[in-house]
Amino acid sequence: MTLVQFDRTEIERLLGLLDERLRTRGVSGSVYVIGGAAIAVTVHDARRTLDVDVLVSDPLILEEARLLADAEGVPPTWLNDSARPWVPPRLPGSDARPTEPGLFVHWAPPEHLLAMKLVAMRPQDAPDIVALVELLGLGNDPSAYADLLEQVYGGEGVLPLVLGVPDDAARDEARRRGDIAVSLVRRAKD
Structure with a gap:
């Protein structure tokens, strides 16, 4: 199996597609992006990562991410919520959900x-x-x-x-x- 590594462009593209899919389903939710993906997008855009570590506000986001993975040919765990035990207490507002259907993305601060x-x-x-x-x-x-x-x-x-x-x-x-x-x-x- 080929190892897939995501760069800033691919991370933003996949999150954008996930937003579109959630809008279509009428689901509103948010993700709090941490780890290498957050570093790739907000700190060092040459950084690559094997997955996008997140906290999700709604399990439907992960379900839709797995469906998106099938459609895009990326690993089903590209959106990964397994880092939860190591995430520090979040800043106020970093768990806000959109009022309209779609995906709101919060990035962990440096x-x-x-x-x-x-x-x-x-x-x-x-x-x-x-x-x-x-x-x-x-x-x-x-x-x-x-x-x-x-x-x-x-x-x-x-x-x-x-x-x-x-x-x-x-x-x-x-x-x-x-x-x-x-x-x-x-x-x-x-």
């Missing part, structure tokens, strides 16, 4: 994208971390990254939960991830 990448801290996230750090201008202080994680994953016990550490170890773990991010940026500049 701070949230970086926080999610710092939580996941997978080897393949390194280029995204570097791009987001440079965009946000966080610099070389690991405490700035810990502050970002605490701000984005605010709420009692949320940050320790997503980092997989006890409450009293969350700040140290967040700083450790900041150290790693600083190292990634330095390596990218060398």
Whole structure:
């Protein structure tokens, strides 16, 4: 099976087609786009991704996305809602639904994208971390990254939960991830 990678143009095209299909069905809903797709569209348009990670307001959106996949010859999981446990609390208004049929697309802000990448801290996230750090201008202080994680994953016990550490170890773990991010940026500049 051929590996499909979506770039900014293809992501926007598929979401536009999904909007048209939902309008035709009389369904109104919204998606909150996160991960590589959000980075490709809002930060680094050369970025490619294997899927479009989202939170959906209505399960009918996923159903329609699977039908669209058949029609367009893309994987049925091109619109993927499995990242939900790692998504930080959303900003006010980022879950607003359209008042008319169709799809309203919300994009995760760069701070949230970086926080999610710092939580996941997978080897393949390194280029995204570097791009987001440079965009946000966080610099070389690991405490700035810990502050970002605490701000984005605010709420009692949320940050320790997503980092997989006890409450009293969350700040140290967040700083450790900041150290790693600083190292990634330095390596990218060398």
